[in-house]
Amino acid sequence: MAYVFKRHVYYKANQSALMVTLPAIFTEKGLLVSHLRFLYSKRHKSQSWIERNVFAVELLLKFINAHINTSTSATEMLRSFVDTLCFGSIDNSNDDQSGLYWQSRRVEDVNVILGHINFYCDYLDELHGHKLPNLNPLRKATKAEERMRWCAYYKRQSNCFLNHLSNPSKHHSSVVRNIQGPLNHLLAIESVHRFPEEHFERFLQYGFLNPRTGDMDFGSLLIVMLMHYGGLRLSECFHIYTSDISVDTKSGSAIVSVFHPSDGASPEPRFSNRRDYLNSRFRQKPRNEYKRSHKLYSGWKQPLLTNRNLSFDVMFFPANKANDFSWLLHKYLAVRVDGAHPYLFSNSIGKPESKKNFIQKHKRAVERIGLEVGKRLGTSPHSHRHSYGYRLNQAGFNQLEIQKAMHHKSPFSCLVYLQPQDKEIREKIRMLEL
Known part of the structure; x- marks a missing residue:
């Protein structure tokens, strides 16, 4: 059979x-x-x-x-x-x-x-x-x-x-394929699902606060800040090593670098790259090379790298959020359970924090402040990156500046983050009619 x-x-x-x-x-x-x-x-x-x-x-x-x-x-x-x-x-x-x-x-x-x-x-x-x-x-x-x-x-x-x-030729516009897939629909989707700004401060203050013990989940707060004020994708947060963060001694602001998970420069010079470092030191693979079902898996979207060591630096906006990040980082490192891995984020038993576990924490945090969880409601983890891109646009950054801040290879990739919502267009129409 x-x-x-x-x-x-x-x-x-x-x-x-x-x-x-x-x-x-x-x-x-x-x-x-x-x-x-x-x-x-x-x-x-x-x-x-x-x-x-x-x-x-x-x-x-x-x-x-x-x-x-x-x-x-x-x-x-x-x-x-x-x-x-x-x-x-x-x-x-x-x-x-x-x-x-x-x-x-x-x-x-x-x-x-x-x-x-x-x-x-x-x-x-x-x-x-x-x-x-x-x-x-x-x-x-x-x-x-x-x-x-x-x-x-x-x-x-x-x-x-x-x-x-x-085999393109000068007559290529008059020739079509014998068997083709269907044409994609041209659809202007209201896909700017930004986290509702009116609830964000309350989300930070109470979302990750354990009501039973009164303990704050500083690690999850740092991940949210990297996405909301640094524009990172969720998966990129789980590739960051503790050694990838430094603090400016004059301003006190955090400097966060995100390296290519396998080819990026090793934190120890005697290793050729991060794959070599992880394998030799911890008998681990880069997290994007595990199967998707593996708890350590975290994807990599091939962002624009801007440093010769195959990394890019997080651009916090507003800039003072880099200082808030430093303060939270000290709080987090004081209570973090260390383990046999180089990653910044650990779970409660010292293992590398998983993407799946954080998504559940984020879901509970949203529900804790009385909001419903949903991508179209702007309450998914990726909504924070949308918020970051939109705030840059509202602050007057041009398209190329936003492209670099969000680490896109194409200047057109960031356009989805800059679209106004339907309700904002309706509000502007009402204002112009007055």
Whole structure:
């Protein structure tokens, strides 16, 4: 019986390479080796990217298995795959002859899935060249690999999946792909979910105060300040070492640096980088290299690095919040439970604080001051970064200045943080009508 499932395996590319853990796809014929090798070649990508790629290839293989006896061309099969992603596989009578029982997917999801399949198909092209795939049954490739090579071939021959041309010419605007994903909707979403400023001081004062013991959670307060007044993403906070923070002796303000979690400069010069330091000192990996399900995992969005040691400095706004951060830092370090790790934030037993644990603390803090938790209500952790970008805009910073303060590689990435809310536009309309 045909089947497709995923398992994590240990993979060693060659005798001199280090062993790595990667997700692998298995079918009834065994391991999909070419995809495992493909993932190894893309191991520098984020864990989220790798998991999404595995998911996309799994979907295609499951679709192929469900239609293995269908006498249609490979091109039509790929077209049907796109249609099934868009509209689902269940008919009007709630029946599904394929047995997949897929619900329809959002346009954005469909295009992400097709994009990941493109990456894998291009890799197969690099391996096997541009010749028609050899279907000789004596070769070592599994049936699944054979099918994926056919997908790569028809992608190349018919310009499948892609929304851009592989061989652009002066006539490229008059040519379209044979098989395309659906067009993304142009949508102006009210996505500026900023934390409500009228509640923020109360949130700081009472949200992280334990009502039973009267103890303040200084670590969580520091993380909130890094996001709200420093514009950091939540994941970036968990890559900060204690040694990454210094205090200006004249002003008393904190200077916080955020380093690339693996390639950034080591706090001890005798180590080549942070990966080497973590491995040698603590037998740990950079936190972005763990599986997403691991308690130590924290992502890395590839922000703009501005220092030669592969780091960037947090720009507190207003500037006096850097002094408040220093004061809170002293309070926190006085009560922190130290452990065998270099990270600034520890939990109650001295282990590195986890992203998941902080999110729960943030949720309880929001509820403690009587607010409802929700991304669209501006009470999620990421809302603090939105607040930071919007305050910079309101204070008169231009787009390029905001880009650098928020460490975006593109000057257009920060625009989402600068959008006014609908209620603010309505209020301005009312004021102009007076």
